[in-house]
Amino acid sequence: MAGILKALGRKSSDDVKAKVSLPTLIASLRADPSPSNLEKLCEGVDVLLSPPSPSPSELETLQNLLLERPAAAAGSPAGEPGPSKGDGEEERSPLEMCVGGMPQLEFEKKKSTCATLLNVLSPPPPLPTSFYTLLTTIQNSNAPSCLPLGNLLRHTLSDPPNASTYLESPTFLTVSIMELPLSPNFDVLSDAFSTLKVSFTSPTSSPYLETNYTPFFTSFTHLLTSSNYVTRRFSLQLLSSVLLSRSNFNVMMRYISSLPSLKQIMNLLRDPHPNIQYESFHVFKVFVVNPRKTKEVEEVLRLNKVKLVKFLEGRWKDREGEGNFKGERELVRKTLEEL
Structure with a gap:
């Protein structure tokens, strides 16, 4: 050629x-x-990536050039910021x-x-905390004009160590949980929940959730109680996925042993929107079928079982063809009756 x-x-x-x-x-x-x-x-980078594709060693050299800080050349460890200079640029x-x-x-x-x-x-190389802090800050202050950054972020999270770095970054709770998913812009909050879903399907999410259980769920409560219908619905879907993940067994047991958590989900069962009720059910069922309920959780369920059984009878008939929903609803109803 x-x-x-x-x-x-x-x-x-x-x-x-x-x-x-x-x-x-x-x-x-x-x-x-x-x-x-x-x-x-x-x-220039596009040219270097064009066919014939760079060899693994050439790609590594290219990545290193893009990840190197000026301080690294002067003797500081690569990827670590040097002394502050103004705005850090x-x-x-x-x-x-x-x-x-x-x-x-x-x-x-x-x-x-x-x-x-x-x-x-x-494939994604190891990325520093500063990369994720900057990216999420740019996302938040310039949404929705910087939506393309979402795809880049999720791509880097396919590397488990990077996913761990992202979860531990200082802007994860303050921006990725407390800001972007609460946006009134549907595209922004949808993109934010896509990132959270990727984050919590990573094998590194379980250690993070166990270590940071209280701050995470304290922040997550703001999503469940948001006035935004889409935020409430997406957050319930995410919560259900997190709790039902096998790797999150310890997190699930801690959550469904909590009376405040149960009360919050029971309140969401009463939401005027049928879809919110339905998503709440998929979290509520975990409390009910748990064979090791705490005394306070079992007592609240027992005291409210008549109302709950009546509420569940024939509820969401249009969903009965979805997966195992019909059987799960019947199991929850019978378990409540037997309390």
């Missing part, structure tokens, strides 16, 4: 790649973090500079830039 291109007077892809100097493009972006220089860097890695410059780009450029970053991070 290279010979044919030369015969036609055109340069081969190898010739084009050889002329791309990533360090020069990075230096230009640091000197002038303008949208044009950010776009030039991404264009100087210490950001080129990857973080691309994320930080996202709000300045037009929407289509945001999409193409995120696509470039996603490609160069395939």
